[in-house]
Amino acid sequence: xxxxxxxxxxxxxxxxxxxxxxxxxxxxxxxxxxxxxxxxxxxxxxxxxxxxxxxxxxxxxxxxxxxxxxxxxxxxxxxxxxxxxxxxxxxxxxxxxxxxxxxxxxxxxxxxxxxxxxxxxxxxxxxxxxxxxxxxxxxxxxxxxxxxxxxxxxxxxxxxxxxxxxxxxxxxxxxxxxxxxxxxxxxxxxxxxxxxxxxxxxxxxxxx
Amino acid sequence: xxxxxxxxxxxxxxxxxxxxxxxxxxxxxxxxxxxxxxxxxxxxxxxxxxxxxxxxxxxxxxxxxxxxxxxxxxxxxxxxxxxxxxxxxxxxxxxxxxxxxxxxxxxxxxxxxxxxxxxxxxxxxxxxxxxxxxxxxxxxxxxxxxxxxxxxxxxxxxxxxxxxxxxxxxxxxxxxxxxxxxxxxxxxxxxxxxxxxxxxxxxxxxxxxxxxxxxxxxxxxxxxxxxxxxxxxxxxxxxxxxxxxxxxxxxxxxxxxxxxxxxxxxxxxxxxxxxxxxxxxxxxxxxxxxxxxxxxxxxxxxxxxxxxxxxxxxxxxxxxxxxxxxxxxxxxxxxxxxxxxxxxxxxxxxxxxxxxxxxxxxxxxxxxxxxxxxxxxxxxxxxxxxxxxxxxxxxxxxxxxxxxxxxxxxxxxxxxxxxxxxxxxxxxxxxxxxxxxxxxxxxxxxxxxxxxxxxxxxxxxxxxxxxxxxxxxxxxxxxxxxxxxxxxxxxxxxxxxxxxxxxxxxxxxxxxxxxxxxxxxxxxxxxxxxxxxxxxxxxxxxxxxxxxxxxxxxxxxxxxxxxxxxxxxxxxxxxxxxxxxxxxxxxxxxxxxxxxxxxxxxxxxxxxxxxxxxxxxxxxxxxxxxxxxxxxxxxxxxxxxxxxxxxxxxxxxxxxxxxxxxxxxxxxxxxxxxxxxxxxxxxxxxxxxxxxxxxxxxxxxxxxxxxxxxxxxxxxxxxxxxxxxxxxxxxxxxxxxxxxxxxxxxxxxxxxxxxxxxxxxxxxxxxxxxxxxxxxxxxx
Numbered sequence: 001x002x003x004x005x006x007x008x009x010x011x012x013x014x015x016x017x018x019x020x021x022x023x024x025x026x027x028x029x030x031x032x033x034x035x036x037x038x039x040x041x042x043x044x045x046x047x048x049x050x051x052x053x054x055x056x057x058x059x060x061x062x063x064x065x066x067x068x069x070x071x072x073x074x075x076x077x078x079x080x081x082x083x084x085x086x087x088x089x090x091x092x093x094x095x096x097x098x099x100x101x102x103x104x105x106x107x108x109x110x111x112x113x114x115x116x117x118x119x120x121x122x123x124x125x126x127x128x129x130x131x132x133x134x135x136x137x138x139x140x141x142x143x144x145x146x147x148x149x150x151x152x153x154x155x156x157x158x159x160x161x162x163x164x165x166x167x168x169x170x171x172x173x174x175x176x177x178x179x180x181x182x183x184x185x186x187x188x189x190x191x192x193x194x195x196x197x198x199x200x201x202x203x204x205x206x207x208x
Numbered sequence: 209x210x211x212x213x214x215x216x217x218x219x220x221x222x223x224x225x226x227x228x229x230x231x232x233x234x235x236x237x238x239x240x241x242x243x244x245x246x247x248x249x250x251x252x253x254x255x256x257x258x259x260x261x262x263x264x265x266x267x268x269x270x271x272x273x274x275x276x277x278x279x280x281x282x283x284x285x286x287x288x289x290x291x292x293x294x295x296x297x298x299x300x301x302x303x304x305x306x307x308x309x310x311x312x313x314x315x316x317x318x319x320x321x322x323x324x325x326x327x328x329x330x331x332x333x334x335x336x337x338x339x340x341x342x343x344x345x346x347x348x349x350x351x352x353x354x355x356x357x358x359x360x361x362x363x364x365x366x367x368x369x370x371x372x373x374x375x376x377x378x379x380x381x382x383x384x385x386x387x388x389x390x391x392x393x394x395x396x397x398x399x400x401x402x403x404x405x406x407x408x409x410x411x412x413x414x415x416x417x418x419x420x421x422x423x424x425x426x427x428x429x430x431x432x433x434x435x436x437x438x439x440x441x442x443x444x445x446x447x448x449x450x451x452x453x454x455x456x457x458x459x460x461x462x463x464x465x466x467x468x469x470x471x472x473x474x475x476x477x478x479x480x481x482x483x484x485x486x487x488x489x490x491x492x493x494x495x496x497x498x499x500x501x502x503x504x505x506x507x508x509x510x511x512x513x514x515x516x517x518x519x520x521x522x523x524x525x526x527x528x529x530x531x532x533x534x535x536x537x538x539x540x541x542x543x544x545x546x547x548x549x550x551x552x553x554x555x556x557x558x559x560x561x562x563x564x565x566x567x568x569x570x571x572x573x574x575x576x577x578x579x580x581x582x583x584x585x586x587x588x589x590x591x592x593x594x595x596x597x598x599x600x601x602x603x604x605x606x607x608x609x610x611x612x613x614x615x616x617x618x619x620x621x622x623x624x625x626x627x628x629x630x631x632x633x634x635x636x637x638x639x640x641x642x643x644x645x646x647x648x649x650x651x652x653x654x655x656x657x658x659x660x661x662x663x664x665x666x667x668x669x670x671x672x673x674x675x676x677x678x679x680x681x682x683x684x685x686x687x688x689x690x691x692x693x694x695x696x697x698x699x700x701x702x703x704x705x706x707x708x709x710x711x712x713x714x715x716x717x718x719x720x721x722x723x724x725x726x727x728x729x730x731x732x733x734x735x736x737x738x739x740x741x742x743x744x745x746x747x748x749x750x751x752x753x754x755x756x757x758x759x760x761x762x763x764x765x766x767x768x769x770x771x772x773x774x775x776x777x778x779x780x781x782x783x784x785x786x787x788x789x790x791x792x793x794x795x796x797x798x799x800x801x802x803x804x805x806x807x808x809x810x811x812x813x814x815x816x817x818x819x820x821x822x823x824x825x826x827x828x829x830x831x832x833x834x835x836x837x838x839x840x841x842x843x844x845x846x847x848x849x850x851x852x853x854x855x856x857x858x859x860x861x862x863x864x865x866x867x868x869x870x871x872x873x874x875x876x877x878x879x880x881x882x883x884x885x886x887x888x889x890x891x892x893x894x895x896x897x898x899x900x901x902x903x904x905x906x907x908x909x910x911x912x913x914x915x916x917x918x919x920x921x922x923x924x925x926x927x928x929x930x931x932x933x934x935x936x937x938x939x940x941x942x943x944x945x946x947x948x949x950x951x952x953x954x955x956x957x958x959x960x961x962x963x964x965x966x967x968x969x970x971x972x973x974x975x976x977x978x979x980x981x982x983x984x985x986x987x988x
Binding site: 095096100123124125126127130132133135170173177197 | 281283286287290291318342365366367368369370
C-alpha cells in the first residue's frame with residue numbers, strides 16, 4: 001500500500017512543472033508529539049495540480065468485524081471493492097457528502113464495488129456493527145500523502161507556486177475535521193499543531 | 209454574701225443556691241444537647257434531602273440520556289443529520305421532546321450547526337454549547353433563555369462524530385416543589401446560578417434572596433455542614449450543594465433551607481419543659497431546705513431564748529425532744545442550768561456568810577444595814593446597832609492557840625445568835641460581832657438585849673480542858689439619831705465600844721456625841737503629832753534626882769514637853785497614849801533618847817540621865833539600835849544612861865522582853881523599874897531580871913505620913929531592894945517630913961518638887977554653873 005502510493009506520487013511527479021522543490025509538512029499534537037496518519041494535501045493555486053484521471057482499483061475488506069485498511073487514499077474516479085470475509089452479514093454505509101452509499105446486508109464471500117467520483121473524505125460504517133469504522137480520502141490533488149511515524153510528509157516536487165495546505169485526521173477536533181493553511185511559493189516546510197479527539201477504544205489503530 | 213441574722217435563712221439560701229447552680233448547669237447542658245441534637249437532626253435531614261435531589265438528578269439525567277442515545281442511534285435520524293435534512297431532524301426532535309415532556313431539544317453538529325425546536329433559545333446560546341460538547345460533556349446545568357436547565361447530550365456517530373443530540377429539562381418551580389414534597393421535612397429548595405456576572409435565583413420557592421445570601425451560599429458550597437441565612441425574612445438553616453454545570457464559566461448551587469424556628473420548634477418545646485422543670489425543682493429544693501433548716505434551727509432558737517433568760521438570772525429548762533444531737537444539747541443545757549443554780553447558791557453563801565461561824569459576813573451585814581436604813585426611812589422606826597468585842601481575845605488566842613480561839617469564836621457566835629434571836633447577827637471579822645435590832649417604842653429593849661448578850665457570853669466555857677469565862681464589851685449606836693448612813697452608824701457604835709472597854713470590860717455603852725468629839729480631837733492630835741516630829745515642837749525637861757547618901761544631885765529624869773503652836777503646852781498624859789496607839793511613840797522615843805544623851809554628855813560625869821521607854825518601843829521599835837546609836841553619837845558613857853520601864857512591858861513581851869533588857873544591861877545601860885508598887889507588881893520580875901533601881905510610886909509617898917500601911921510598904925520595898933542590891937528612888941517627894949521618913953527607911957534617892965521641878969536644858973546648865981554647894985546645902 002505504501003509502495004503503491006509512492007509510485008502514484010512518483011507518477012504525479014513526472015507531470016510536475018520544472019519549477020519544483022521539496023516541501024516538508026510536520027503535524028504535531030497539542031503537546032508537541034508527532035501525529036501519524038494525518039492526510040496532508042497541497043493545493044497549488046489555479047488548480048494546476050489537479051489530477052484529471054482516476055486510477056486503479058482498491059479493496060477494503062471486512063474481516064473480524066473490522067474494515068481493512070482503516071485509512072485509504074484514492075484519486076477521484078477510483079473503484080473500491082468491499083469483500084466480506086466474516087461469517088456475519090455487513091451493512092456498509094457512508095453519509096459523507098463526497099460519497100453517500102449503502103451496501104445492504106451482503107454475506108460472506110460476497111463483494112460489492114463502489115465508484116468514488118468526487119473528492120472528499122468518506123467515513124465508512126456498518127449499520128449492524130457500530131464499532132466498525134474506516135476512512136477513504138478521495139483526493140483530486142497529486143500532492144496528497146499521509147504522515148509517517150515522525151508526523152512528517154515530504155513532497156519532493158512541490159511546485160513553486162502559491163496554494164494552500166490542508167491537514168485531515170480521523171480524530172482531529174475542528175469543524176469539518178480538517179485544517180487549512182495558505183502556502184507561499186518559496187515555502188519549503190510547514191507545521192500543523194492539531195488537537196485530537198480520543199479515538200473509540202474498540203478501534204484497533206495498528207492494523208492497517 | 210451579706211451576713212444573715214437567721215441561721216435557717218442562711219441555710220436555705222446557701223443550699224438553694226448550691227442546688228440551683230447544679231440544676232442550672234445540668235439544665236444548660238441538657239438544653240445545649242437538645243439544641244445540638246436538633247441542629248444535627250436538621251443538618252442530617254438537609255443532607256438527606258440533598259442526597260435525594262442527587263438521586264433525582266441522576267435518575268432524570270439517565271432517563272434523558274437513554275432517550276438521547278436511542279435517538280442518536282437511529283439510522284434514519286443519523287442519515288437525516290448527516291445529510292442535513294432539517295425537516296426530518298426537527299420532526300424527530302419534536303417527537304422525542306413530546307414523549308419526554310421537554311420544551312427544549314437541540315441537535316448540534318460537529319460543524320457547529322444547530323437545529324432547535326425551542327425558538328426561545330438564541331443561536332448564540334446554542335453555539336456556546338459546542339465547546340463543552342466537543343469536550344465530552346454530556347450532562348450539567350446551563351442557563352438557556354434565562355432559565356436554568358438540566359442538559360443531557362448524546363453523540364451522533366455516523367460512524368464518526370457528526371453531532372450531538374441535546375435534551376434540556378427545565379429546573380423550574382415544579383421540579384423544586386417535587387423535591388420539597390419528597391423531603392421528610394418542610395424545606396425550601398432553590399437553584400441559584402451565576403449567570404452573566406451575577407447570581408440569581410433561577411428557580412425555587414425562596415423569594416427575595418439578597419446578595420448577602422448568595423455570597424453566604426457560595427461560601428458554604430460543598431461544605432457538609434449547614435449554615436444559617438435569611439430566607440424571605442425568616443431565619444433558616446440552609447445547605448448548599450454544588451450542581452454540575454455544562455460549561456466552565458457557569459456555577460449553579462442547589463440551596464436547601466429549613467426555617468429555623470420550625471426546625472427547632474420541638475427542641476424549643478423540650479427546652480421550655482426543661483426550664484419549667486428546673487424552676488419547679490428549684491422551688492421544691494428551696495422549700496425543702498427551708499423546712500429542714502427550720503427543724504434544725506427551731507430547737508436552737510429555743511435554746512438561744514433560754515440562754516438569754518438564763519443570762520438575765522432566770523432558771524429555765526428547755527423541753528427535750530428526740531434523741532439526736534440537738535436533744536443532747538438541750539439536755540446538757542438543762543443540766544448546766546441546774547449546776548449554775550447550785551454554784552450561784554454556793555457563791556452567795558461564800559460571799560455572804562462567814563465560813564467559821566456560819567453567820568452572815570460583813571458584806572451581807574452592809575446590805576442588811578442599808579436595807580434597815582431604807583426600811584427606817586419608810587416606816588420611821590428606830591433600830592440599834594450593837595457592836596460586840598470579846599475582851600482579851602488576843603491573849604486567849606496567843607496563850608491557848610488558834611484552834612482554841614476559833615472554838616471560842618464559834619461558841620460566841622452561837623451564844624450571840626441565841627441571845628439575839630429574831631435579830632440580824634453577823635461576824636465582821638476577828639472577834640467582832642454585830643447585832644441589828646429593830647426597835648419599837650420601847651427603848652429599854654436595847655438595854656435588855658445588851659444585858660442578855662453580856663449574860664449569855666459570860667457563861668463559863670471549857671476549851672481543851674481549860675475553863676474560860678469570856679467577857680464581852682458592847683457599843684451601841686441608834687439609828688437614825690446616831691448616824692444617817694451605815695458607815696457613820698458603824699463607826700459610832702465602834703466609838704461606843706471603845707468607851708465600854710474604857711469603862712471596864714464586860715459592859716455596854718451607848719454612843720454619845722462627845723465620843724465623836726473626842727475621837728475627832730484625837731484624830732487632830734494624831735495629825736499634829738506627826739507634824740510635831742518634823743517641826744521639832746518637842747522639848748525635854750529635866751527633873752533632878754537627889755542622892756541621899758552623897759547629898760548631891762545624882763541624876764536627871766528626862767520628861768517630854770510638847771509646845772503646840774496653837775494650843776500651847778500639851779501634857780504627855782494627853783498625847784503619849786495617842787503616840788503609843790499610832791506607833792508614833794517609836795520616832796518620838798528615839799528623839800528623846802538622842803536628845804537626852806546629847807544633853808547629858810555636857811554634864812558632870814557623875815550625873816546620870818534617865819529616859820522613860822514605852823512598852824510599844826520595846827515591842828515594835830528597834831530600841832537597842834536607837835540607844836546604841838545615841839550613845840555612839842554623843843559619846844555618853846552607857847553607865848550614865850538609865851532606861852525606865854514599867855511592869856506593863858512584861859504583859860505582852862515574855863522572853864523577847866527579857867532578852868532585850870539583858871542586852872541593854874550588857875551594854876552597860878542601867879534599867880530602872882518605874883511606878884513600882886502599882887499594877888501587878890509581881891515580885892517574880894525582880895527575880896528574873898537584875899534591875900538597877902526601883903522607883904517607888906508616888907502614891908505611896910503621898911500617903912507616907914498619913915497611912916500606917918504606906919510607911920510599912922515603903923520600908924518593905926527599900927529593905928527588899930537593899931537585900932537584892934537594888935537602888936530605890938522615891939517619887940513625888942514634896943515635904944521635908946516625907947524626906948526625913950524616906951531617909952530613915954534607907955531610900956537611895958528622892959525626886960520631887962521639894963527639891964526641884966522639871967527644868968529646861970539651859971536651867972540645868974545654869975544650876976551646874978551657879979552653885980553646886982548651894983544645891984547641896986539647900987537640900988541638907
